[in-house]
Amino acid sequence: MKHQSYSIHNYQNIDQFSKFSKEQREAIEVVSKVFPFKTNNYVTDKLIDWDNFEDDPMFILNFPQKDMLQDNHYNQMLDLIRRGADKKEVYSLANDIRRQLNPHPAGQESNVPFLNGEKLLGIQHKYKETVLFFPTQGQTCHAYCTFCFRWPQFTNMDELKFAMKQSNLLTEYLENNQSVSDLLITGGDPMVMNINNLKAYIEPILNSHSHNLNTIRIGTKSLSFWPDRFINDKDSEDVLRLFEKVSKSGLQLALMAHINHPRELSTKAVQEAIRRIRNTGVQIRTQSPLLNHINNKPELWSRMWRHQVALGLIPYYMFIARDTGAQHYFGTSLKKSIQIFSRAYSQVSGLARTVRGPSMSADPGKVQIAGVTKIRNQKVFVLNFLQGRNPDWVNKPFFAEYDENAKWLDELVPFEDDRFFFEDEFDEIKEKQDKKIVRIDNYKTTA
Ligand code: SF4
Known part of the structure; x- marks a missing residue:
């Protein structure tokens, strides 16, 4: 095509x-x-x-x-x-x-780290183990999703762009931060890059033996918006050979595929692209937000997860639509999100229950709505960090008052407490970040 x-x-x-x-x-x-x-x-x-x-x-x-x-x-x-x-x-x-539409949700600008006193505008480092890299040439997509929380990347608001050209700075940063096991190359969609650009970013990482990476992830929608990227584009074969090279190097390569609706998996082209990618030894994990007008039905999610497993993909995340852009149009209430997730989850086999959610990628971390229960006869949300700015917050259930209409963490009220358990420490972290004391390894590294 x-x-x-x-x-x-x-x-x-x-x-x-x-x-x-x-x-x-x-x-x-x-x-x-x-x-x-x-x-x-x-x-x-x-x-x-x-x-x-x-x-x-x-x-x-x-x-x-x-x-x-x-x-x-x-x-x-x-x-x-x-x-x-x-x-x-x-x-x-x-x-x-x-x-007015919160163009940088979840405090993204405060995740930008420093190296040798220089601000690395193409990197975000929020969680200890994982670094996000925004290659300059990957800051567009084969098609734009209307709900996209990265929408400012594609407008002309230059001050809102995260991008960086120098792959050597990325490699140096990884070498300087031994806690990092995962690199997520993201955008836009890095798979819009041609093979030369992909190689320019990935090969120096393969050639460096001083970092501590286990996995390179590539966030992409190309599988479902332009599957020919892996079949008939003029450098498709070279892309697959590069994937193979990473797999053989001992590093894992994972495509984090954005799939919002089961129809995206229905064409011959997407199925052929999946087959070719999997043949290179690359894993494909899938994620999507829950979106009004697009996928807000449990049966649709269970069908999508089942089909993903049948095609050899690994369901990974159901997100809650972020507090940015057109959230009022796409966002679902937390109450509805957990209902849809639970119903869909109950309809799939154990192999599809690799999926986690519904999760809010909020400023303090990834907060899962684990359920709704009652404490002393009062309805509450059960919340849980899947990732936190402080890793110690992870996997400690906490409670918020039940609110039918809440769509995001900052609309929730702690149950029988003034503040959520993490908030004092979160304030301290933000204060340090404001003073440019950059959290990389347990908040000790300074700019
Ligand atoms: S492909 Fe990803 S980055 Fe691009 S518009 Fe869609 S959600 Fe946004």
Whole structure:
């Protein structure tokens, strides 16, 4: 399949464009001024059900929806467009709106570490064992998901971009931080990079014997948005050989595949891509947030996990939609999230129960809603850290008052206590980070 990308400038060329109503075209134009919009011909031709596209999860996953903007923001932007405002004015309003949408959720900017006094803008190091790396050339995707919590990466808000060119700094950083066992190469989607760029980042790591890595992970949506990346692109074979090389080096390579809906696993192309990747010795783990309008039904999750296991994939995470961007549109309440997770989990065999969740990637750490129970006749949420800024917080159940409407950790109230058990220490950690005392190994390393 020859790759064809579509954005606000040329989506009029997709075969199904005549199906769009005037209102839909207007909504796409208005919303795409604030949120990024990009799709491609694999998504439009193979994934979207055009007979019912208004409610189709694959369509909603890819095309900007009117309700992704609050009414006031939508109307302000519509107003500017209608009166033919110049680009500068539109851009300025778009940035104003973006700033109100929590563009850096979970304190991402405070995860940026230093090396030899220099701030490493392409790295985030939040948990002791795991470093995130944002290669400059991987800060885009084959198509953009409308819910994406990294949406600011794809706008022109340069100050919000995390990216770094120098792979040697990455290698040096890993050598200097022996607690790091996992490197997550992320984006955007690093699999948009050509083979030369992929090699430039990965091979120096293979050639260095001074770091303590066990696993390189690559976060990607290419499996389901552009499976030809592993089949027919001109460097597909080279990519697979690189995967093989990593596997044979003794390091594990894991693709962290973002799969939001079972339909993404249904095409011949995705199944062929999975087969080829697995033949290189690479593991594929899967993750997705729980999203209104896209995948908020338990049967859909259980079907997706079962199919993943049948294809040799390992279900890994169900996330809760983050407190950023269009959370009001995609986010589900914590109450509903645990109901959907529990029901789906109960319908699959043990092999699919590798999945964890529903989990909030919040500033203090990954907090799982483990369940709802009663203490002295009062309903409570049972919470649990799956990852924490302090590893000692992990796996210690704690309680919050039950709240039907809460969608995120900061909306919860501790049960029979003033503060959650981790909050005093969390404040201290944040204070140290503000003073540029960077937490790398047990909070001891200073910038
Ligand atoms: S592929 Fe990942 S990074 Fe890219 S838009 Fe989708 S969720 Fe965001």
